[in-house]
Amino acid sequence: MIDKSTGIEEAISRISDGAxxxxxxxxxxxxxxxxxxxxxxxxxxxxxxxxxDANERNMGIDHLLRNGQVERLIVSHIGLNPHAIELMNxxxxxxxxxxxxILAERIRAAGAGLPGFLTxxxxxxxxxxxxxxIEFEGQAYLIEKALKADVALxxxxxxxxxxxxxxxGSARNFNPLMAMAAGTVIAETExxxxxxxxxxxxxxxxGPFVDxxxxxxxxxxEYGVVRR
Amino acid sequence: MSGDNERMIKRAARExxxxxxxxxxxxxxxxxxxxLEAGFPVxxxxxxxxxxxxxxxxxxxADRNLIDAGGAYVSTLPxxxxxxxxxxxALVRGGRLDLTILGALQVASNGDLANWTIPGKFTxxxxxxxxxxxxxRRVVVLSTxxxxxxxSKIVPxxxxxxxxxxxxxxxxxxxxxxxxxxxxxxxxEIAGGLTVDDIIAATGVxxxxxENDLDTF
Numbered sequence: 417m418i419d420k421s422t423g424i425e426e427a428i429s430r431i432s433d434g435a436x437x438x439x440x441x442x443x444x445x446x447x448x449x450x451x452x453x454x455x456x457x458x459x460x461x462x463x464x465x466x467x468x469d470a471n472e473r474n475m476g477i478d479h480l481l482r483n484g485q486v487e488r489l490i491v492s493h494i495g496l497n498p499h500a501i502e503l504m505n506x507x508x509x510x511x512x513x514x515x516x517x518i519l520a521e522r523i524r525a526a527g528a529g530l531p532g533f534l535t536x537x538x539x540x541x542x543x544x545x546x547x548x549x550i551e552f553e554g555q556a557y558l559i560e561k562a563l564k565a566d567v568a569l570x571x572x573x574x575x576x577x578x579x580x581x582x583x584x585g586s587a588r589n590f591n592p593l594m595a596m597a598a599g600t601v602i603a604e605t606e607x608x609x610x611x612x613x614x615x616x617x618x619x620x621x622x623g624p625f626v627d628x629x630x631x632x633x634x635x636x637x638e639y640g641v642v643r644r
Numbered sequence: 645m646s647g648d649n650e651r652m653i654k655r656a657a658r659e660x661x662x663x664x665x666x667x668x669x670x671x672x673x674x675x676x677x678x679x680l681e682a683g684f685p686v687x688x689x690x691x692x693x694x695x696x697x698x699x700x701x702x703x704x705x706a707d708r709n710l711i712d713a714g715g716a717y718v719s720t721l722p723x724x725x726x727x728x729x730x731x732x733x734a735l736v737r738g739g740r741l742d743l744t745i746l747g748a749l750q751v752a753s754n755g756d757l758a759n760w761t762i763p764g765k766f767t768x769x770x771x772x773x774x775x776x777x778x779x780x781r782r783v784v785v786l787s788t789x790x791x792x793x794x795x796s797k798i799v800p801x802x803x804x805x806x807x808x809x810x811x812x813x814x815x816x817x818x819x820x821x822x823x824x825x826x827x828x829x830x831x832x833e834i835a836g837g838l839t840v841d842d843i844i845a846a847t848g849v850x851x852x853x854x855e856n857d858l859d860t861f
Binding site for chain 1: 729737771
């Protein structure tokens with residue numbers, strides 16, 4: 417199996433201006449902070465970012481927002497980042513809110529090669545505005561479109577060089593779904609193990625989904641416990 | 645926090661029965677675990693991909709990779725499982741979540757719930773709230789009876805954008821326990837020290853009341 421180890425600069429250079437970028441994580445756990453930092457350094461513009469949340473002030477996604485790189489956010493919740501709410505209210509970024517499990521399922525659908533799915537979640541609420549409905553077996557449903565990205569940025573606990581990944585604790589969240597739903601998948605890993613170092617039955621994301629493995633030799637402060 | 649709110653949380657904790665899988669919303673609902681006896685056989689679910697979630701931990705003992713959906717650092721128990729966000733909401737939408745206890749901005753007499761946005765003032769996004777409210781087998785609201793301006797949160801019709809339609813089964817407040825029935829809202833229990841008239845005066849909708857079958861909590 418081939419070695420997908422890639423330097424962080426080369427990996428992030430695969431992102432172009434105007435790209436749709438999925439970013440794993442729910443709060444701090446699972447957020448690829450160092451891939452985000454490199455994306456800030458390279459300064460690609462007009463991005464659409466798909467993530468569960470916008471992290472917190474001065475963390476993760478907020479660096480992209482402060483650097484003016486984000487045109488549009490697709491998220492379930494931005495309540496922990498008042499700066500993101502300000503930008504939205506001032507019309508400086510566009511925000512599409514999606515029910516959390518429907519966001520996950522739209523990403524999963526794209527990864528599974530499905531164009532969309534039917535659901536009654538959010539029927540007749542603000543989130544159903546602009547979404548087509550259909551009658552199926554006597555019931556009305558919303559049609560939810562699959563959500564694809566050009567690039568997915570993933571954080572994992574351990575990877576082998578082929579890109580078999582495992583996640584720690586609640587850091588799994590959106591990562592395995594996004595790792596299936598993008599044209600180019602970049603995984604940063606805290607630990608790089610040799611092939612066979614992750615037992616076959618312990619693999620959460622199988623290697624064929626992953627294009628680049630970036631080994632983090634040291635973690636920045638943002639990965640630590642946040643004292644609010 | 646006032647004693648009335650502690651009493652409300654303690655009363656609502658009796659909703660949690662042995663063997664249930666339960667999701668507690670942010671705010672007062674999260675505090676329900678403080679009123680469950682140690683080792684009580686319940687499986688706590690968190691939207692970010694945990695079943696069998698253990699108690700919250702202080703920062704000194706926190707695992708940086710282990711938070712609940714509200715961002716609090718939590719622990720594992722023997723039997724805890726981690727999973728991705730699609731699996732987490734399959735558990736909710738697929739009918740495996742026995743009970744959710746949620747906060748509220750408004751509850752209407754038909755069980756409509758508004759708890760996620762005040763347009764122009766509070767627009768954080770809905771998170772997992774719609775799916776919890778729409779698909780948990782039992783949906784219970786735990787909230788103060790009145791909002792910050794002293795207005796009843798129990799209303800004839802929600803004026804705020806809905807989280808879900810006709811989803812609430814029961815409401816626990818610092819003043820009363822109220823069921824949503826096909827006939828309307830039915831007063832079941834009142835907080836000690838209050839009278840039925842106090843409840844009626846503080847509630848924005850007519851209540852069905854059987855004075856012979858009214859407990860105090």
